[in-house]
Amino acid sequence: MDLYHQNGCVGKEPWWKEALFYQVYPASFKDSNGDGWGDIPGLVSEIDYLHQLGVDVVWLSPMFESPQKDMGYDISDYQKVYPRYGTLEDVDSLIDACHSRGMKLILDLVVNHTSVEHEWFKESRSSKSNPKRDWYIWKPARYDRSGNRIPPTNWRSYFAGPTWTWDEQTQEYYLHLYDTSQPDLNWENPECREAIYDNAMRFWLDRGVDGFRIDTVNKYSKRTDFPDAPITVPNSAHQPAPEMWCNGPRIHEFIHEMNTKVLQPYGAVSVGELSNTPLPSQVIPYVSAAAKELDMVFEFSMIRLGTGGPFDGKYLYRPFLLSELKRHVSTWQTFIESTDAWHTVFCENHDNGRAVSRFGDTSTPELWLASAKTIALWQVTLTGTLFLYQGQEIGMTNMPAAWGIEEYKDVESKGFYGEAVQSGDEKRIKATIAGLRILARDHARLPFPWDDSVPNAGFSERGSEEPWMRVHEGYRELNAKRQLADENSVLSYYKRVLRLRKEYSDLFVHGAFRLLLPEDEALFAYVKESGRDVRRKTLVIMNFSKEEQECCLDVAEVLSCKKEEVRLLVDSGTAVKGGDCVEPAGTSSKQSLGPWQGKVYVNFDV
Structure with missing residues (x-):
């Protein structure tokens, strides 16, 4: 059975499989x-800029009422908009602007935790007898042999430090996997879950939102016996403990309930953030169509390449080989074969x-x-639903x-840098x-x-205030206006290959993936095969190096066709000319690729 039918594609496809999602960081x-x-x-x-790019779905990162300790991922009111972002009426206008152009809008759903400023948490911490006390996770202190108060467990948070903060008012600790200002909700409490469904989901779906990107989706179910984590980081009081809160004992029950009660009745699309889940066997249950949990998830093995790990030493950069990147891509391109699951790109x-x-x-x-x-060619030729992040399409x-550490505003950057400084290790500080x-x-x-012709790169139209983050000083060369007018720009190239992705969706969105040259440290090559009406194939060859490379692959042989049936579909080294982009392959079956050049061939006459 071919991959197209293995993946449950008999009959009409879900619309979101072939859609282009575009993340906006507001x-x-x-x-x-x-x-x-x-x-x-x-x-x-x-919005017309996005529409002309070919975007089908806008994913809007958190714009809810928030103290902004973590850029809106610390929500104080799910049903209000942070005033600097606008109003509820502005969200309604955005929904209308998307829908009138045939586009959809999804919001970030952040329900593993709230802000300490949320009314639910204010009630929860007001007293141990408050009805919402159990909506968050509270535990009494432990004491060491000297009688010193210590947290309930030795778990380390994502932003450095313990996952527990002492509350003087009620004399207990509350759990937070992230910042101290982001207490975790207690999904074990059914009243809490129902409040989440009503306040954070149905409220927006009733206004016309089309679904959600679901933050930290596999962290709702914790180990309720709260054991200490094994000591893996010597001389630290706080230990990495993802096994205590990722993919917990009731997680599939919780997500299935969310789907059954909210997502499915509204026909809402869902894409979950699935961290610390490196095995395909762990991911399949979340995205199997029969399981009725999530439509798709983000798995992070590839995008985390180069990091020192998710916890201690995360920003101690670790160089990686192209072969390592290719192994991750191959694993997650093929894991859905013979299943009813789906993937993201x-x-x-x-x-x-x-x-x-990072990769270029x-x-x-x-x-x-x-x-x-x-990189654009690589992304658009991979199987799954494609997601772009703002600015990716212009090569930001x-x-x-040369910018100093003071330009780094993020809570995580500050946390890991501060931890390095506290160590007193100059080598570690420099490496961080x-x-x-x-x-x-x-x-x-x-x-x-x-x-490039106005202050602040046109980000602030009136230019009366400095942007909250510094504008990149290279904006006069790298900006959307200049690229819109240049047919050889990154933006023009993205538009071209995004159209090809939809035109050849049987190959690029749904095709079966087979990696070639797995140990080659310069060339990234793979075959995609369609299983629809014809057995059509495409060969993608990319040079991921700054040196010219000879490719040993015989294109016609790989595509199982005659030499004269091979067509060059797209070449990243060729300027956009418009019109029909299918060209004869030329006289040679084997190819030479210039620095960072990519080519895509098809057996066009099949």
């Missing part, structure tokens, strides 16, 4: 009122450095352009290396700064460069 996308902070009216003003989001700075080459303008296009890069320059979440949060 604080950094477009500022409409000149206060230095991006907002929803700013997004509405640029992405290489950027708000929590990672820019793809062209920004050492010269020429290599930046070539590698940004090849990391902050300049070097790692942050590559991996930090801050890189993805720089203001979007719209225009």
Whole structure:
């Protein structure tokens, strides 16, 4: 049986499989009122830019009422909009702007935790007898042999330090996997779950939102016996403990309930953030259509390459080989075979450095352009639902290396840098700064460069206030206005290959993936095979190096066709000319690829 039918694609497909999702980080996308902070009216003003790119679904990162300790992932009211982003009426306008163009809108659903400023938590901490006390996770103190108070467990949080904070008012600790200002909700409490469904989900679905990206979706079910984690980081009081809260004993029960009670009745699309889940056998239960849990999830093995791990030493950068990248891609391209599950394709989001700075080459303008296009080619030819992050389509890069640590605003960056400073180890401090320059979440949060002819790169139209984060100083060369006018730009190339992805969806969205040359450290090559009406194949060959490379593959042989039946579908090294992009392959079956050049061939006459 072919992959197309193995994946439950008999009959009409779910619309979201072939859709292009585009993540907007609202604080950094477009500022409409000149206060230095991006907002929803700013997004509405640029909705045609997204529509012309080919976006089907806008994913709006958190814009809810929040103290902004973690850029809106600390929500104080699920049914209000943070005033700097706009109003409820502005969200309604955004919904209308999307729907009138045939696009959809999904919101971030952040329900593993709230802000300490949420009314639920204020009630919960008011007294041990409050009806909402059990809506959060509270535990009494432990005491060491000297009688000193210590947390209930030795678990380390994601942002450094313990997962427990002492509350003087009620003389107990509350659990927070992230910042101290983000207490975890207690999903074991059914009243709490129902309040989540009503307040955070149905409220927005009733307003016309089309679904959710679900934050930290596999962390709702914790080990309720709360054991200490094994000591894996010597000389630290706080130990990594994802096994205590990821993929817990009731997690599938909770997500199935969410689906049955809310997602399914509304026909809402769902994509979950699934961290610390490195095995395909762990992921399948979340995305199996028969399980009725989630439509798709983000799995992070590939995008975490280069990090020192999710906890201690995360920003101690670890160089990796192309062969390692290819192994991860191959694993997650093939894990859905013979299942009814589905996959996502992405290489950027708000929590990672820019793809062209991590996987490409920004050492010269020429290599930046070539590698940004090849990354685009790589992404659009992979099986699954494609997600782009704002600025990826114009090849946005990391902050300049010369910028000081004071430019890093993110709570996680500050936490890991502060931990390195506290260690007193100069080597570790320097290594952490070097790692942050590559991996930090801050890189993805720089203001979007719209225009090189106005202050603040056109991010703040009125330019009356400095943007909340510094505008990249390279914006005069790298901006949307310039790329819109250049048919050879990264943006123009994305538009071209995104159209091809939809035109050849049987190959690129649904095709069976087979990795070639797995140990080659310069060439990334794979075959995609369609299983629809014809046995059509495509060969993708990309040079992930700055040196010219000879490819030993015989294109016609790989595509199981005659030499004259081979067609060059797209070449990242060729300027966009418009019109029919299918060209004869040329006289040679074997190919030479320039620095960061990519080519896609098809057995066109089959």
